[in-house]
Amino acid sequence: MRFAVLLAALLLASCSGEPSEGDMRRLVEAHTRRMLERQGTAGFRAFDIFRKQGCVDAKPKGGQGSGGPGRGAQYDCYYAATFVPQPGQPPLTVNGKGRFGHTDTGMTFEDLGAQPR
Numbered sequence: 615m616r617f618a619v620l621l622a623a624l625l626l627a628s629c630s631g632e633p634s635e636g637d638m639r640r641l642v643e644a645h646t647r648r649m650l651e652r653q654g655t656a657g658f659r660a661f662d663i664f665r666k667q668g669c670v671d672a673k674p675k676g677g678q679g680s681g682g683p684g685r686g687a688q689y690d691c692y693y694a695a696t697f698v699p700q701p702g703q704p705p706l707t708v709n710g711k712g713r714f715g716h717t718d719t720g721m722t723f724e725d726l727g728a729q730p731r
Contacts, residue, residue: 631687631689631716632669632689632691632714633666633669633689633691633714633721634666635664635665635666637714637721638664638666638691638693638712638714638723639661639664639693639695641712641714641721641722641723642661642664642693642695642710642712642723643660643661643664644723645723645725646658646661646695647659657700657701658697658699660697661695661696661697662696662697662698662705663694663695663696663707664693664694664695664696665693665694665695666691666692666693667691667692667693667694667709668691668692669689669690669691669692669714670689670690670691671687671688671689671690672688672689672690672713672715673690674688686715686716686717687715687716688713688714688715688716689713689714689715690711690712690713690726691711691712691713691714692709692710692711693709693710693711693712694707694708694709694710695707695708695710695728696708706730707730708728708729708730709728709729710725710726710727710728710729711726711727711728712724712725712726713726
């Protein structure tokens with residue numbers, strides 16, 4: 615019985631349209647890599663640890679919901695990412711927020727801010 619409940623929960627979660635932790639990690643890493651390269655810090659390759667902390671429907675201007683799962687849907691998602699900024703330095707963990715959206719060409723990411731902790 616537990617297996618059936620777990621399977622049902624997983625199926626519902628996969629239909630929600632929210633980005634997976636893997637999708638989020640891939641998009642945030644690519645964004646971080648480009649940002650650091652523009653600043654002249656080209657050593658970043660990937661996060662050591664990345665955790666999805668949760669998502670909510672993004673509220674577009676006018677206060678309406680994002681339109682549900684599927685193309686055009688957007689989600690504001692929270693995450694924690696840990697990496698070593700420079701060799702020999704202690705690891706840095708940031709709590710971030712990003713807007714993830716579905717388009718015809720894939721998933722998009724807009725950085726909404728990150729705070730070191």
